Each structure stands twice: as structure tokens, then as C-alpha cells.
Amino acid sequence: MTIISRYRAWVGFAVAAVVLFGVAPAVLSDFRLNLLAKFLCFAIVAVGIGLAWGRGGMLTLGQGVFFGLGAxxxxxxxxxxxxxxxxxxxxxxMQIAGMRELPGYWAPFADPLTTIVAILVVPPLVAFVLGLGVFKRRVKGAYFAILSQALAAAFAILLIGQQSIGGSNGLNRFRTFFGFDLSDPANKQMLFFIAAGVLLLVVAATRQLMNSRYGELLVAVRDQEERVRFLGYDPANVKVVAYAVAAFFAGIAGALFVPIVGIISPADVGIVPSIAFLVGVAIGGRTTLLGPVLGAIGVAWAQTTLSENFPSAWTYAQGLLFIVVIGFFPLGIAGLGKLLRPRAVATPPDPEPESSREEPSREKELAR
Incomplete structure (x- = not known):
């Protein structure tokens, strides 16, 4: 990593911090700022997908599972x-449903510390166990994508059948967040600042991973898995780590999503949300660091804007945008700079002077 790249990274983080912590609260209304906080949660998920898919080649179509666990x-x-x-x-x-006794698995979550530990541990632990079972059997490519998508569908169906956690209606109408009144606009702004700070930390941690020895090994596994195995590394272990890190980010994003939006239901964690996460990453540019962030925020903003003006047109616009990007701009919006950058034309080497060509023949004649 050169000094120039470090300087650019610090400048980029400084600009992002000024925009998120200074400009956005000053120019946006409380409603729009709360929407942006929701989009930042999606961006946190997208950073993990960019690491697992863009760097590791794992098409993760089931991130809604880990998002839902944290939520x-x-x-x-x-x-x-x-x-x-x-x-x-x-x-x-539960009172409305006629339940008078608290289920045993609810009791530990009355403690805030236990809840925070569970949010930080459960999603990556589940991903670690699943990853070992999948990657050790060398499941990859389309098979892994279908398996992860089936996992998201099964998780959503499981939640619908559990009335003790809200069933198909989910959980909503939250009044407080660790003692803070959620109806207070100042506390909602605090949630925006928390989401913005977590996003910056997640991007910084991902950048460190990408520029580390592990990041190089992850790219090598994506491009030449068998060659990496020949060199003595187990590609399954490398993939499991990236998969668990992506789940860790998704779990944190889901936990922040709940107090910001005020509801979580099976509709927010199934197949459709998981694909929506992936679409934002693909459009932004999955192989870059900031592409998934910008893509997730941009797609979410476009969905909200078009849904307000053209409620039935967003699905078609999203599908068309996805097809155009995948078909013509596989590197995403972040890769347009590489396509527009002028390529240097290779110039042929200068021909050798005739005198230098004749010298070897003269030496041979003298030798004879």
C-alpha cells in the first residue's frame, strides 16, 4: 500500500464523515434523514456482500437470513x-394472541448486554457452521447460490409459522431503544449517527482485509482455487472467514434496521430482500470497496423515489437496470472509470541499428 493510496483513503473517509455527520443532518428533513439511515443499513450489508462475492466469488443470495437474525x-x-x-x-x-407465559428463549433478551453479544455472535456463528458444511464439500458457483437462496426462503417460512415471534406480522411498535424514547426526533437523529459511524467502521475494516495478506489469498481462491489448494492452503477455510464476516456485517445492519424503521417481518428477510441486496452491489460494482455502498444507497433511494411517483413501475425499472449493468457494465457503476480511461497504445521497440546487427557476423568471421 503506497503513501498516495493511504492519503486518498483518509481523504475519502474525511469527506464521507463530513457528508454524513454534517451535510446530511443540515439539509434533510427528519423523514428523509430517517430514510437515509435505513439506506445506510442496506449499505452495511452490501459491504459484506462485496467482500464475499466481489473478492471471494461467492454469490450470496441468502444474506437476508443473517440480516433477519440480527433484526x-x-x-x-x-x-x-x-x-x-x-x-x-x-x-x-403475546397478550393479544392470548399467551400469558413468556417462552423460555425470550428471557435472556431482557438483558441489553446479552442481546448485544447475541447480535455480534449468532449470525457469524451460523454462517461459520453453514460455511464449513458447504465449502468443505466443495459446493460453489450456481449450486451455492441456489442453496443460499433456499436457506433464505426456509428461514422466512419458519418465521411465518412462529406466532411467539409475531408470525407473518413480525414485531413492531417499539417505544424505546436502550432507554431512549424512539418518538423523540433527537433520538432518531442519534440512530442515524450510529448507522453512519458503523458504516464507516465497516468500510475501514473491509479495506484493511482487502489490502491484507488474507485479501490477496481470497482473490487467489476466487480466480484459481485448485492452484491455491496445490500451494498448501485450504480454500474452504478462506471462504468460510469471508462468509462469516459478511454475516457479521449483515447481523449488525439488521439490528440497527429495527429501531430505525420500527418493524421487522418475514417479508424483510426472505428471497426478495436478499436479491435486492445483491442488485445494489452488482449495480454499484462488486469488485470495488465503495461500489457496493453507493449502489445499495442509490438503488434504495431510486426505489423510494419511483415508488412514490410510479408505484407499479419500480419492479420493471429495477429489472431493466440490473440487466443493463450485468450485460454491458459487469464492473458496475464504479467500473465506468476504467472503461472511460484512455488506454495507452503500446509502441513497438526501436529497430536495432544496422551496425549492431553486422557486428556478430563479423566476430564469427574473425573467429573462423
Whole structure:
């Protein structure tokens, strides 16, 4: 890593910090700022997908699973905290459903520290176990993509059938966030700052991984897996780490999504959201660091804008945009700079002077 690249990275982080912490709160309304906070959660997921897919070649179509795990763990704690404020033993939706006893697996999430630890540990742990089972069997390519997508569908169906965690309606109507009133605009702005800070930390950590020895090994596994295995490395272990890191980011994003948006349901963690995460990464540029971030935010913003003006047109616009990018700009929007950059024309070497060509023949004649 050269000094110039480090300088550019620091300048980029400084500009992003000024935009997120200074410009955005000053020019956006409370509603738009809350929307941007939601988009930042999607961008955190996209950074992990960029690492696993762009660098590792793993087409992760099931990131909604890990996003949902983090989201539901946070939602369970928020519902428990609200019940404690009211002096109840069970959350409000359980009372409506006629449940009078709290399920045993809900009890630990009354503690904030336990909830935070679970959010940070459970999604990457699940990804680690799944990754070992999949990558050790050398499942890759389209087979891995289909398997991960089936996992997202199964997870959403499982949540629909569990009335103890809201069923198809999910969990909503949260009043507090670790003691802070969620109806207060100042606290909503605080959530935006938290999401912005987490995004910057995630991007910085991913950049460090990409520029490390592990990042080079991950790219080598993507391009020449058998050659890496021949050199004595186990490609499965390399993939498992990237898969777990992507799940770690998705779990954090899901946990932040819940207090920002105020609801989590099976519709937010199934196949469609998982594909939407991937579309943003593909459009932004999966092989770059900032491409997934910009793509996720841009696609989410376009979806919101078009849905407000043309409710039925967004699905077609999203599909068309995805086809155009994949078909004509495989590197995404971030790769347009490489396509527009003028290529240097290779100049042929200067011909050798006639005198230098004749010298060897003269030496041979003298030798004779």
C-alpha cells in the first residue's frame, strides 16, 4: 500500500464523515434523514456482500437470513424492554394472541448486554457452521447460490409459522431503544449517527482485509482455487472467514434496521430482500470497496423515489437496470472509470541499428 493510496483513503473517509455527520443532518428533513439511515443499513450489508462475492466469488443470495437474525434479536429485546416499562411479563402482541407465559428463549433478551453479544455472535456463528458444511464439500458457483437462496426462503417460512415471534406480522411498535424514547426526533437523529459511524467502521475494516495478506489469498481462491489448494492452503477455510464476516456485517445492519424503521417481518428477510441486496452491489460494482455502498444507497433511494411517483413501475425499472449493468457494465457503476480511461497504445521497440546487427557476423568471421 503506497503513501498516495493511504492519503486518498483518509481523504475519502474525511469527506464521507463530513457528508454524513454534517451535510446530511443540515439539509434533510427528519423523514428523509430517517430514510437515509435505513439506506445506510442496506449499505452495511452490501459491504459484506462485496467482500464475499466481489473478492471471494461467492454469490450470496441468502444474506437476508443473517440480516433477519440480527433484526429479530434486537426486536425481541426492544419488545421485552417495552413490556418491562408497562409492568407486564409478556410483550403486548403475546397478550393479544392470548399467551400469558413468556417462552423460555425470550428471557435472556431482557438483558441489553446479552442481546448485544447475541447480535455480534449468532449470525457469524451460523454462517461459520453453514460455511464449513458447504465449502468443505466443495459446493460453489450456481449450486451455492441456489442453496443460499433456499436457506433464505426456509428461514422466512419458519418465521411465518412462529406466532411467539409475531408470525407473518413480525414485531413492531417499539417505544424505546436502550432507554431512549424512539418518538423523540433527537433520538432518531442519534440512530442515524450510529448507522453512519458503523458504516464507516465497516468500510475501514473491509479495506484493511482487502489490502491484507488474507485479501490477496481470497482473490487467489476466487480466480484459481485448485492452484491455491496445490500451494498448501485450504480454500474452504478462506471462504468460510469471508462468509462469516459478511454475516457479521449483515447481523449488525439488521439490528440497527429495527429501531430505525420500527418493524421487522418475514417479508424483510426472505428471497426478495436478499436479491435486492445483491442488485445494489452488482449495480454499484462488486469488485470495488465503495461500489457496493453507493449502489445499495442509490438503488434504495431510486426505489423510494419511483415508488412514490410510479408505484407499479419500480419492479420493471429495477429489472431493466440490473440487466443493463450485468450485460454491458459487469464492473458496475464504479467500473465506468476504467472503461472511460484512455488506454495507452503500446509502441513497438526501436529497430536495432544496422551496425549492431553486422557486428556478430563479423566476430564469427574473425573467429573462423
Amino acid at each position: 429479530y434479536l434486537m426486536a425481541m429485546h426492544l419488545k421485552m424492554a417495552d413490556a418491562q416499562l408497562r409492568g407486564d411479563t409478556v410483550p403486548d402482541f
